Amino acid sequence: xxxxxxxxxxxxxxxxxxxxxxxxxxxxxxxxxxxxxxxxxxxxxxxxxxxxxxxxxxxxxxxxxxxxxxxxxxxxxxxxxxxxxxxxxxxxxxxxxxxxxxxxxxxxxxxxxxxxxx
Ligand SMILES: [Zn+2]
Numbered sequence: 001x002x003x004x005x006x007x008x009x010x011x012x013x014x015x016x017x018x019x020x021x022x023x024x025x026x027x028x029x030x031x032x033x034x035x036x037x038x039x040x041x042x043x044x045x046x047x048x049x050x051x052x053x054x055x056x057x058x059x060x061x062x063x064x065x066x067x068x069x070x071x072x073x074x075x076x077x078x079x080x081x082x083x084x085x086x087x088x089x090x091x092x093x094x095x096x097x098x099x100x101x102x103x104x105x106x107x108x109x110x111x112x113x114x115x116x117x118x
Pocket of ligand 1: 093094095096097098111112113114115
């Protein structure tokens with residue numbers, strides 16, 4: 001990387017791309033680690049999470065911040081849908097249409113109306 005001064009005001013808000021041309025996020029802030037004196041880019045990802053990128057990983061700063069390597073950003077954990085949660089709790093008897101009951105002992109659904117497993 002060629003020695004070039006990059007002002008803080010210039011880099012703030014800049015879009016950050018990994019070396020694989022994948023959009024990482026935008027520069028939110030710059031942090032300095034005491035002792036090491038190396039700045040860290042605080043990047044707000046497209047998932048609205050904050051990650052820190054070492055300055056040494058920055059390849060070029062022009063119209064965008066281009067990193068020397070691809071950065072893997074993890075999507076925040078998705079909330080389980082209600083459907084998958086209720087699936088285990090409820091089952092309808094195909095014969096009479098009433099609610100069947102889960103019999104844990106036999107791990108089967110039982111319809112008390114039809115008095116049979118469904
Ligand atoms: Zn039934």
